[in-house]
Amino acid sequence: GTSRPAADPEIAEKIANHPCYSAEAHQYYARMHVAVAPGCNIQCNYCNRKFDCANESRPGVTSALLTPEDALAKVKLVASEIKQMSVLGIAGPGDPLANPKQTFRTMELVARDCPDIKLCLSTNGLRLPEFADRIADLGVDHVTITINMIDPAVGERIYPWVVYKGKRYTGREASKILTEQQLEGLAALTERKVLCKVNSVLIPGVNDEHLVEVSKTVKDLGAFLHNVMPLVSAPEHGTHFGLTGQRGPSPQELKLLQDRCEEHDGAEMNMMRHCRQCRSDAVGLLGEDRGEEFSPETYQGRE
Ligand code: SF4
Ligand code: SF4
Numbered sequence: 001g002t003s004r005p006a007a008d009p010e011i012a013e014k015i016a017n018h019p020c021y022s023a024e025a026h027q028y029y030a031r032m033h034v035a036v037a038p039g040c041n042i043q044c045n046y047c048n049r050k051f052d053c054a055n056e057s058r059p060g061v062t063s064a065l066l067t068p069e070d071a072l073a074k075v076k077l078v079a080s081e082i083k084q085m086s087v088l089g090i091a092g093p094g095d096p097l098a099n100p101k102q103t104f105r106t107m108e109l110v111a112r113d114c115p116d117i118k119l120c121l122s123t124n125g126l127r128l129p130e131f132a133d134r135i136a137d138l139g140v141d142h143v144t145i146t147i148n149m150i151d152p153a154v155g156e157r158i159y160p161w162v163v164y165k166g167k168r169y170t171g172r173e174a175s176k177i178l179t180e181q182q183l184e185g186l187a188a189l190t191e192r193k194v195l196c197k198v199n200s201v202l203i204p205g206v207n208d209e210h211l212v213e214v215s216k217t218v219k220d221l222g223a224f225l226h227n228v229m230p231l232v233s234a235p236e237h238g239t240h241f242g243l244t245g246q247r248g249p250s251p252q253e254l255k256l257l258q259d260r261c262e263e264h265d266g267a268e269m270n271m272m273r274h275c276r277q278c279r280s281d282a283v284g285l286l287g288e289d290r291g292e293e294f295s296p297e298t299y300q301g302r303e
Pocket of ligand 1: 040041042043044046047048049052053054055093094095124
């Protein structure tokens with residue numbers, strides 16, 4: 001599990017009160033997500049854009065968009081009501097780094113007004129190298145990158161296109177750019193001592209065999225934790241337009257793969273087994289969502 005103690009005291013401090021990085025902390029510390037980032041710069045075949053980013057969230061959920069100012073007001077209100085509130089994450093509903101203005105403005109406001117709250121971010125990684133310095137300078141403690149492949153031949157079955165520096169790429173070229181940026185971004189962050197978690201969506205028959213290699217590669221680049229999540233295949237979510245008839249993994253397949261990633265070549269990777277695939281506006285301890293207690297009327301205009 002995720003409970004292997006970190007040797008480096010700096011890292012130990014960073015994981016101690018983040019509910020997602022420490023299996024112990026998740027019972028005592030709360031996190032919240034604010035949905036400030038609507039757009040996305042890539043297309044995953046399992047995402048239909050009507051719902052929160054499927055790389056971090058449970059499929060089929062739609063979070064209401066907030067401005068950075070309203071997000072700050074909500075953070076302050078939640079922090080005053082939930083004492084264990086320790087982490088603010090930006091995870092959607094699209095890709096946070098495809099919306100840098102809203103994402104960085106939100107984090108700057110929270111860093112200014114709530115210095116005790118740790119900042120956390122998840123991204124598809126396409127623009128990570130570009131923003132690594134800014135992320136580190138802001139004191140962001142944790143970044144989650146969704147990495148489903150390191151081989152463009154696998155990637156082209158998952159990603160129909162990416163838009164990079166204003167240009168649209170398709171086919172294998174799209175996945176080549178994506179994987180290069182993801183791995184470079186991961187290396188840049190770990191070099192800057194930002195703790196990185198990698199999410200991978202397990203898609204049977206597409207990247208299942210490949211994910212062990214992904215796990216090994218991201219570990220070598222300094223990722224601290226690997227979270228293999230099941231593709232949730234439900235026709236009512238309207239997802240998988242490019243993966244027609246694609247099924248999700250069984251719980252046994254998921255566990256087997258997590259075990260294989262944990263123990264490859266005798267090396268050990270920390271695997272996250274308690275991810276709840278939270279909504280991009282989740283509030284509270286992991287496994288509980290108190291988001292409904294904090295409707296817009298309770299915080300809007302309250303900066
Ligand atoms: Fe959808 Fe997230 Fe993939 Fe963008 S990165 S296409 S929002 S699942
Ligand atoms: Fe933590 Fe997973 Fe929820 Fe993100 S989605 S806050 S990693 S439990």
